[in-house]
Amino acid sequence: MKNITRRICWGLAALLGAAGIAACDPQAIKELEEGVATEADVVQRFGQPERVWPEAGGAKTYEYNRQPEGMRNYMITIGPDGRMSALRQVLTPDNFRRVQPGMGVEDVRRLLGKPARQVPYALKNEVVWTWKFLEPPSEKKAFNVIFSPDYRVIRSEVGPDPDGPDMRGGG
Numbered sequence: 728m729k730n731i732t733r734r735i736c737w738g739l740a741a742l743l744g745a746a747g748i749a750a751c752d753p754q755a756i757k758e759l760e761e762g763v764a765t766e767a768d769v770v771q772r773f774g775q776p777e778r779v780w781p782e783a784g785g786a787k788t789y790e791y792n793r794q795p796e797g798m799r800n801y802m803i804t805i806g807p808d809g810r811m812s813a814l815r816q817v818l819t820p821d822n823f824r825r826v827q828p829g830m831g832v833e834d835v836r837r838l839l840g841k842p843a844r845q846v847p848y849a850l851k852n853e854v855v856w857t858w859k860f861l862e863p864p865s866e867k868k869a870f871n872v873i874f875s876p877d878y879r880v881i882r883s884e885v886g887p888d889p890d891g892p893d894m895r896g897g898g
Contacts, residue, residue: 752793755772755773756814759772759811759814760811761812761814762810762811762812764810765810765811766805766810766811768811769803773801776789776790776791776803777790777791777792777840780802782804786805786812788805789802789805790840790841791803792840794843794858794859795843797859798861799816800816801815801816801840802840803815818840818858818870822838823885826880828879829879830879830880831879831880840858842872843857843859844857845857852875852876853874854873854874854876856871856872857869857889858870859888859890868885868886869885869888869889871886
């Protein structure tokens, strides 16, 4: 039964692209146990990571982004023994609070993963990175980080989903 479910998920992923992969994340997460699952298990269920971050002591963290269509980003840490030691969904209020003025762009990317969009505002001399996330129970929101021209955090804010119905023009 597990193989049938996995085949269905990967079939959906092939048809639906990133949205399909994100739909299968809960199943993949259920199949991975910290301290037991191997690096190969992680790659089999999540695919190749967007980026690999080196960690102290020979560990590494795989970055799995579900932006811009999804509302989650995952960081999965593989210990030096080749086993998964942590699986975290990183678009959380706790991580948003960790973004502080003066932080560099790589520190923010390391914390939250790849954003849904990056928009330069030349007249304001700013660049805004946006991550879409779910605010419990299921409200779609955006976390924005405003960077200076040298890619240091100026400020951050939570706002409406930039692709939500409230943000569409009309009239």
